[in-house]
Amino acid sequence: MQAMKRPLLDQIATTLFNLENERVKESSELDEKGRFGEPMEWSEENSMANRLSEIMATGPGYVFKQYVADIVAGDDFDKEETMKYIDDFVEKSSETVVMFSFSTCPFCRKAKDYLDEQGISYSAVELDELDGNRGNEIRSMLGRKTGRTSVPAIWVNKEFVGGCNDGPGLLTLASNGKLDNMLKSS
Numbered sequence: 365m366q367a368m369k370r371p372l373l374d375q376i377a378t379t380l381f382n383l384e385n386e387r388v389k390e391s392s393e394l395d396e397k398g399r400f401g402e403p404m405e406w407s408e409e410n411s412m413a414n415r416l417s418e419i420m421a422t423g424p425g426y427v428f429k430q431y432v433a434d435i436v437a438g439d440d441f442d443k444e445e446t447m448k449y450i451d452d453f454v455e456k457s458s459e460t461v462v463m464f465s466f467s468t469c470p471f472c473r474k475a476k477d478y479l480d481e482q483g484i485s486y487s488a489v490e491l492d493e494l495d496g497n498r499g500n501e502i503r504s505m506l507g508r509k510t511g512r513t514s515v516p517a518i519w520v521n522k523e524f525v526g527g528c529n530d531g532p533g534l535l536t537l538a539s540n541g542k543l544d545n546m547l548k549s550s
Contacts, residue, residue, distance in 0.1 A: 373431075374435050377431060377432045377435040377436070378435060378436070380432060381432055381435070381436050388402060388468055391403065392468055395473070397477075399467070399473060400468065401466075401467065401468035401469060401470060401473060402468055402469065402470045403470060404470045404473065404474065405470075406470045406471075407470035407471045407473070407474040407528060407529070409529050409535075413470075414471075414529055414530075417471070417514060417527075417530070418529075418530050420514075421512050421514055421530060421531070422512075426507075426511065426512060426513070429507070429512075429513045429514070430504075430507045430508070430513055432513075433500070433503050433504040433507050433513045434504050434507075436497075436500045436503075436504070437497065437500045437501045437503070437504035437505075438497065438500075438501075441497070441501045443505060446501050446502055446504075446505045447505050447508075447509065449502065450464075450502060450505060450506060450509060453487075453489060454519050454522055455522060457487050458487075459485055459486050459487040460484070460485070460486075460520060460521055460547055461479060461484060461485070461486035461487075461518065461519070461520050461547075462486060462487045462488070462518070462519050463475065463476075463486060463487075463488045463489075463515075463516045463517060463518040463519070464488070464489050464491055464502065464503075464506055464515055464516065464517040465488045465489065465490055465491065465515050465516045465517075466490065466491055466492045466515050467490045467492055467493055468492060469515055469516070471514075471515070471516060471527055471528040471529065472488075472515055472516040472528070474528050474535070475516050475518060475527070475528040475534050475535070476488065476516075478534065478535060478538065479534075482538075484547065488516075489502070491503055491515065503515070510524055512526070512527075512531065514527055514530075515527070516528055516534075518533075518534050520534075520537070520543065520546045520547065521546055521547070521549055523546065525537060525546075
């Protein structure tokens with residue numbers, strides 16, 4: 365019976381992933397800076413999309429999202445090499461702020477906009493622009509490393525700070541003055 369459940373769950377996860385990609389494509393628009401992606405208002409702290417993202421980031425939501433990320437990544441990649449790539453990007457970057465991002469994600473664009481507006485240099489890997497299935501492989505392993513599959517996944521001075529608004533989040537740290545302290549300690 366268990367052997368029969370796995371393929372069905374895999375099919376459901378793959379279907380949901382494909383539906384999510386279609387939703388992103390259908391909802392995307394050009395923003396005020398000429399970038400194509402999901403609406404920027406979704407990244408606002410009190411938006412329904414942000415609240416849903418926060419709910420799905422922990423507990424059963426995270427477990428489900430990690431399961432889907434693992435299915436989409438597949439088994440045919442070197443997990444140790446992928447984790448080393450993530451660690452090297454974070455640890456060896458000359459930038460104080462590094463992130464893994466999707467170019468169409470409003471939360472990612474909002475975080476990068478904030479950094480740009482503040483003149484804070486950063487380095488980003490755009491997972492949706494990598495060749496083949498590499499971005500999905502990295503996202504799966506990011507989930508294993510950080511306990512969340514959502515992007516952006518941001519580090520400041522090699523310390524994981526979560527996303528744009530959560531975990532505690534780049535903008536949360538900026539609003540309470542902690543980001544400045546983290547940046548000064550570099």
